[in-house]
Amino acid sequence: MRIWNRLRSLVDRRPFEHDLSEEMTAHREMIEREFIEQGMSPENAKFAASRGFGNTTTFMESSREQWQFAWLDTLTRDIRFALRRLVQQPALTITAALTIALGIGANTAIVSVLKTVLLNPLGLKDTDRINVATVRLEKLNMRKASTSEVEFRELQSMSDVFSTVAASEGKSWTMDGGSEPVRVVGRAATADFFRVFDEKPFAGRFFAADERSTVVLSHKFWRSQFGGDLTAVGRSIILDGQLHKIIGIAGPGFQFPADSQIWTSLFFPPERLQRGRNMTLNLLVRLKDGVSPAFAAERVNRYVAAMKSENPNSGYFVDLTPFAEFIAGDLRRPLLLLWAAALVVLLTGCANIATLLLSRTAGRKREMAIRISLGATRVQILRQLLIESLCLGLVGGVGGILLASAAVSVVHQLAIPGKAALSLVALDRDLILYGVALALGSGLVFGLAPAIQLLRHSQTTAMARGRRHRLQDVFVAAEVAAALVLLITTGLLLRSLWAVGQVDPGFDAKSLTTAYLIKPRNDPSFIQRLDSRLRATAGVQSAALAYPVPFSGGGLTSSFTIQNRQRQAGEPEWHGEAYFVSPGYFQTMRIGLLRGRTFTNADSGAAPLVCVIDTKLAERFFPDQNPLGQRIAMYRGWAQIIGVAPTVRGASLEQDSRPVIYYAIEQVPLFPQAAIILRTQSPATALIREAVRDTNGATPIFDMRSMEDRIRESQGIRRLLAGLVSVFAAICLILAGIGLNGVVSQIVGERVPEIGVRMALGAAPRQILIQFLTQGLLAGGVGIAIGLAISFYARKSLAGLLFNVETFDAIAFWLAPAAVTLILIVSVWFPARRASRVQPSSVLRYE
Amino acid sequence: MPKSAEFLPGTLDMLILKTLTLGPNHGYGIAQHIRRTSQDALKIGEGSLYPALQRLLINEWAIADWRSSDTGRRVRMYRITASGKKQLKQEVESFDGLLAGIARVMDAV
Numbered sequence A: 001m002r003i004w005n006r007l008r009s010l011v012d013r014r015p016f017e018h019d020l021s022e023e024m025t026a027h028r029e030m031i032e033r034e035f036i037e038q039g040m041s042p043e044n045a046k047f048a049a050s051r052g053f054g055n056t057t058t059f060m061e062s063s064r065e066q067w068q069f070a071w072l073d074t075l076t077r078d079i080r081f082a083l084r085r086l087v088q089q090p091a092l093t094i095t096a097a098l099t100i101a102l103g104i105g106a107n108t109a110i111v112s113v114l115k116t117v118l119l120n121p122l123g124l125k126d127t128d129r130i131n132v133a134t135v136r137l138e139k140l141n142m143r144k145a146s147t148s149e150v151e152f153r154e155l156q157s158m159s160d161v162f163s164t165v166a167a168s169e170g171k172s173w174t175m176d177g178g179s180e181p182v183r184v185v186g187r188a189a190t191a192d193f194f195r196v197f198d199e200k201p202f203a204g205r206f207f208a209a210d211e212r213s214t215v216v217l218s219h220k221f222w223r224s225q226f227g228g229d230l231t232a233v234g235r236s237i238i239l240d241g242q243l244h245k246i247i248g249i250a251g252p253g254f255q256f257p258a259d260s261q262i263w264t265s266l267f268f269p270p271e272r273l274q275r276g277r278n279m280t281l282n283l284l285v286r287l288k289d290g291v292s293p294a295f296a297a298e299r300v301n302r303y304v305a306a307m308k309s310e311n312p313n314s315g316y317f318v319d320l321t322p323f324a325e326f327i328a329g330d331l332r333r334p335l336l337l338l339w340a341a342a343l344v345v346l347l348t349g350c351a352n353i354a355t356l357l358l359s360r361t362a363g364r365k366r367e368m369a370i371r372i373s374l375g376a377t378r379v380q381i382l383r384q385l386l387i388e389s390l391c392l393g394l395v396g397g398v399g400g401i402l403l404a405s406a407a408v409s410v411v412h413q414l415a416i417p418g419k420a421a422l423s424l425v426a427l428d429r430d431l432i433l434y435g436v437a438l439a440l441g442s443g444l445v446f447g448l449a450p451a452i453q454l455l456r457h458s459q460t461t462a463m464a465r466g467r468r469h470r471l472q473d474v475f476v477a478a479e480v481a482a483a484l485v486l487l488i489t490t491g492l493l494l495r496s497l498w499a500v501g502q503v504d505p506g507f508d509a510k511s512l513t514t515a516y517l518i519k520p521r522n523d524p525s526f527i528q529r530l531d532s533r534l535r536a537t538a539g540v541q542s543a544a545l546a547y548p549v550p551f552s553g554g555g556l557t558s559s560f561t562i563q564n565r566q567r568q569a570g571e572p573e574w575h576g577e578a579y580f581v582s583p584g585y586f587q588t589m590r591i592g593l594l595r596g597r598t599f600t601n602a603d604s605g606a607a608p609l610v611c612v613i614d615t616k617l618a619e620r621f622f623p624d625q626n627p628l629g630q631r632i633a634m635y636r637g638w639a640q641i642i643g644v645a646p647t648v649r650g651a652s653l654e655q656d657s658r659p660v661i662y663y664a665i666e667q668v669p670l671f672p673q674a675a676i677i678l679r680t681q682s683p684a685t686a687l688i689r690e691a692v693r694d695t696n697g698a699t700p701i702f703d704m705r706s707m708e709d710r711i712r713e714s715q716g717i718r719r720l721l722a723g724l725v726s727v728f729a730a731i732c733l734i735l736a737g738i739g740l741n742g743v744v745s746q747i748v749g750e751r752v753p754e755i756g757v758r759m760a761l762g763a764a765p766r767q768i769l770i771q772f773l774t775q776g777l778l779a780g781g782v783g784i785a786i787g788l789a790i791s792f793y794a795r796k797s798l799a800g801l802l803f804n805v806e807t808f809d810a811i812a813f814w815l816a817p818a819a820v821t822l823i824l825i826v827s828v829w830f831p832a833r834r835a836s837r838v839q840p841s842s843v844l845r846y847e
Numbered sequence B: 001m002p003k004s005a006e007f008l009p010g011t012l013d014m015l016i017l018k019t020l021t022l023g024p025n026h027g028y029g030i031a032q033h034i035r036r037t038s039q040d041a042l043k044i045g046e047g048s049l050y051p052a053l054q055r056l057l058i059n060e061w062a063i064a065d066w067r068s069s070d071t072g073r074r075v076r077m078y079r080i081t082a083s084g085k086k087q088l089k090q091e092v093e094s095f096d097g098l099l100a101g102i103a104r105v106m107d108a109v
Helices: A002-011 A014-037 A042-053 A056-067 A070-088 A090-119 A149-157 A219-226 A270-275 A293-307 A323-373 A378-413 A420-424 A429-457 A462-502 A526-535 A585-589 A615-621 A685-695 A707-714 A716-750 A752-760 A765-801 A810-836 A840-846 B011-021 B027-037 B046-058 B082-107
Strands: A130-137 A142-145 A162-176 A182-189 A214-217 A236-239 A242-249 A262-265 A282-287 A316-322 A512-518 A540-547 A556-562 A574-581 A610-614 A631-633 A638-645 A660-664 A673-680 A701-706 B062-068 B074-080
Touching: A014 A042, A014 A056, A014 B027, A014 B046, A014 B074, A056 B046, A070 A090, A070 A378, A090 A323, A090 A378, A090 A420, A090 A429, A090 A716, A130 A149, A130 A293, A130 A323, A149 A162, A149 A282, A162 A262, A214 A219, A282 A293, A293 A316, A316 A323, A323 A378, A323 A429, A323 A462, A323 A716, A323 A765, A378 A420, A378 A429, A429 A462, A462 A716, A462 A765, A462 A810, A512 A685, A512 A707, A526 A540, A526 A673, A526 A685, A540 A585, A585 A673, A610 A615, A615 A638, A615 A660, A638 A660, A673 A685, A685 A701, A701 A707, A707 A716, A716 A752, A716 A765, A716 A810, A752 A765, A752 A840, A765 A810, B011 B027, B011 B046, B011 B062, B011 B074, B011 B082, B027 B046, B027 B074, B046 B062, B074 B082
Parallel strands: A182 A262, A214 A242, A574 A660, A610 A638
Antiparallel strands: A130 A142, A130 A282, A130 A316, A162 A182, A162 A236, A162 A282, A214 A262, A236 A242, A512 A673, A512 A701, A540 A574, A540 A673, A556 A574, A556 A631, A610 A660, A631 A638, B062 B074
């Protein structure tokens, strides 16, 4: 109750102050009346009373003090003292705060990405019941592939395990209406799409079943295009020349996919559901209440098993992936590694500051002795010391949170294809709390050892000094071990990056510039005119048009059939990727055909449909026969194979490609987009813009970049990971070096008299040098051994992040320890040499 | 100007508690009572009175509530609690001991 009384006065002191002041006023009035009764005039009485009463504010103050906690007062005094000390030693404070800031900044930034991508995907709530269904075709090397209408129909029928099933496919449109046509990206989605996420519209409504030509705007798009005008609902926009009615606006928190601006209603005509095998659909399912993910997977597997009961070797699977894991995708492992690395950096920083503070304990011995002799208790001193390190930690933490917010804005600018989720990363309250907690934790970690040491130190001297050095040695060894582990990891990642860079994409990516455009409608000869215009442009070595361009997500996955060839019963349909290219494509990309011919201008819309296949398709489907002249159907019906091209990497240097079919872009003009590919010696952006404008002014161009950039961006995550881990390793290495240097310098400093005496007695400077070198390197050596052991045992966990590199890579496992040893020798060398140069005479004088 | 008397530490609380055993009273009344009964020997300044009253409240030796006085003015009346009475008894005992001790020192030849 008593504590409660005090706490209440802390939280809200208004009633308390009000009571007191009214009470005092009453008191004064009573004195006043007393004076009047004694015969004073009212004015005089009032004056005398207030003079007699004294200073009300002071009384209030001293009354208030009765209520407050004594420890609060001590705490502020301790904090004030700690801050004063930190200001008094700026070098230590700044070093320590920067170290902590780096560690906490890195941690907070990485956890903020983890939160958006992994924990709380895209800021959506309650996603743990949502799964994404994907297709796996083992024989075609396809994993996590999009689904087709067949899977949609099948999963929709499994109402015993799924409460909601929604399909959506990625789309982009040209939106007319403004001064210039705008490219808009989003998805076409079935009626249940928003219901899977349990979303409520911000305004209007979401899709109804079997709706056509309706559109839901994202909150952001509505704000930017309609300025937040609610009457937008009910109006229409023109997408690809078709009128779409705006039926609703999504909530501001709903962003899936992260870059989606609008969602249109997806309607499957019955014939599409019958025939469809286009693998373009993203399938979201919400598990029914009480249904476990394992049970749902079991149910889906039963369907798959029934599908392939006739042919057990078909290699067809349908996988259910938790939504969070699907969003994280290949970001998951790199992020977890980065988080671990950032924690190692923070802990190394703590160890470093601890050694720094330990080396200061000698200097504070006197201060502690005086304070204890003046009556300070051990608890008081321990509290004071801990508050000092907690303050230091907090200063670093504030710096770290600032660094993290800077890092988050860098993350927003990372243009990694397919990683639009990164643009939603934000530093929210939880993350700031995480940063503060880390800061306090670090303060405790690096403050406790020196504080305890200091208290012991005040009791004994020589013994404690020895123990202090041993403690410092432990910290240094830990720092060296951490640095080595990160360095070996860096080595493995850099080797993988190099190995990826060695992969030949199958075409000559140098001097190629690419740009996407949206074909103007009602201009059938546009592609042909643009092609001729580009080829005729001065400075252009060769030019082509294609859809899509390699390294912009891969070709269009679709099923195909081969004439006079039956699939075995139960075998899943054959799938390949399609590219639609102009006659100049193979020449421009410098892909030499292995057999047959490429497309010519004669392969126009009216001519018989032809195609070129790649060796992967040829080897898989025509192993013992000449594919030329065979017929294959994927788009528009039977196409005769006229050539065989070598395999080209289409999506990533790391993944093996799938079978590919090339069509002449003129013969299959199905797609609203196309891309320009130019081989030039000089920059081509201006050339492209001019040529497109000349051919048709109303053509939006987007995603213009060199082919080399595309390839580099496809390795974005790998480069980022290798880059960040090497920075972390470098920080740890520097910290370890500084730590070891500090410890040896201090030992040398304390033993100058001893060295002088030994030198006077005839010890050679060389001996002294070697003695200190070995002493210093011993601690480092232990650290290296520990680091090697950790790396050796933990290397398996890296396997998924490496490419064409053994986890026990000889180069990484030799080079990294060598580099660490070198740094250690350098950091011990200078104090050791100083020891060897001690002048015996100066020491004798000093003594 | 009424000068507050020099009190031994803790004795003010005792005096106030004792005053309150005679019945509920307000701040002014308590100060008046102590002054009159001590025949002007003890004058309590408001600067010590109100902190002391707060102390009694926190320790729950007294409780206070607002009442209307005879003149119609709202005043805060203090009342002693059971634990306040116990405290008073303790304080009186230790004070008696203290006084006896002082007396013995002063009377020693």
